[in-house]
Amino acid sequence: xxxxxxxxxxxxxxxVAGLALAVTVGGDQANAAxxxxxxxxxxxxxxxxxxxxxxxxxxxxxxxxxxxxxVRSTRTQPGANRVRAGIGFxxxxxxxxxxxxxxxxxxxxxxxxxxxxxxxxxxxTNLVGDFDGTGTQSINVDASTGVAAGFIGIVGSxxxxxxxxxxxxxxxxxxxxxxSFGGGGPAPxxxxxxxxxxxxxxxxxxxxxxxxRKSKRLKAP
Numbered sequence: 588x589x590x591x592x593x594x595x596x597x598x599x600x601x602x603v604a605g606l607a608l609a610v611t612v613g614g615d616q617a618n619a620a621x622x623x624x625x626x627x628x629x630x631x632x633x634x635x636x637x638x639x640x641x642x643x644x645x646x647x648x649x650x651x652x653x654x655x656x657x658v659r660s661t662r663t664q665p666g667a668n669r670v671r672a673g674i675g676f677x678x679x680x681x682x683x684x685x686x687x688x689x690x691x692x693x694x695x696x697x698x699x700x701x702x703x704x705x706x707x708x709x710x711x712t713n714l715v716g717d718f719d720g721t722g723t724q725s726i727n728v729d730a731s732t733g734v735a736a737g738f739i740g741i742v743g744s745x746x747x748x749x750x751x752x753x754x755x756x757x758x759x760x761x762x763x764x765x766x767s768f769g770g771g772g773p774a775p776x777x778x779x780x781x782x783x784x785x786x787x788x789x790x791x792x793x794x795x796x797x798x799x800r801k802s803k804r805l806k807a808p
Contacts, residue, residue: 599782612633620718620729626702626767631741636706637769646670657695658766663688667760668670675764680712682754689715690752698750699770702740706762709735714793725753 599760623629630637640656648669651661660676662668681688694701710729711721718724718741732739741750752761 592791597754599647619744620724620726622726623702623742624732624738625736625742626740629700629702629738629742629767632740632742633770635770637698637700637767638764640672641762642675643672644670645687647728648756653764656766656768658768659691659693661691663691673760675706676766677760677762678752679760680752680754681758682711682756689754691749692751693749694768696773697746698768699746700742701750701766701768702738702786703766704738704764706736706764708761709738709757709759711754711756712761713753713755714739714741715751717747718745718750727755734763740767742770 597598621632623632640654640658642654642768646652646653646654646669648667650668651659652668652670654670654676660668660678663680664686666681667677668690669678670676676689676691677723679688680690699767705728708728712728714726714728715723716754718726727742728739
């Protein structure tokens with residue numbers, strides 16, 4: 588009986604811990620953009636069809652241009668904002684000051700995620716947008732990927748229709764070699780580990796109760 592009581596106490600403690608973890612982790616995941624540094628993981632997390640722009644059409648620099656996929660790129664003042672066919676999008680952003688300039692990318696319809704391959708982005712360039720429905724977030728490309736040339740993918744917890752390239756310190760001229768975007772409804776939120784622990788606790792308590800009832804029946808005269 589002592590062994591059974593100890594088992595039931597341990598399972599109850601696990602149940603409470605699992606419930607607490609489920610609430611904490613679930614709350615965090617519901618209000619966070621997920622960041623990826625490879626396309627396979629980004630595609631799996633997006634879990635929806637997506638559109639890709641390989642920037643094959645030459646587009647002259649202008650304050651506002653539209654890519655083949657319908658994405659609009661607008662610079663807050665005249666400057667580099669163009670597509671070089673076969674190379675990619677080429678843009679320049681300026682830090683806060685008299686020549687401050689950001690690049691706004693607007694999708695043709697709301698999305699839940701986007702990703703791009705990039706070259707020569709410096710360590711003060713940020714992706715700015717409302718990726719979780721709670722207000723503006725800023726994601727530093729260099730801090731997220733650790734490289735000046737590579738891949739970054741974002742999956743939000745709600746849909747959004749735009750984001751900005753913004754500089755926190757230096758003039759940055761960079762190249763986006765390939766852009767992908769997709770989704771549109773609420774992004775799927777992975778099941779928190781705490782929910783699995785919670786379910787295991789429930790199953791364990793049920794099993795312990797069954798063992799106790801069976802033991803009583805066997806001991807009954």
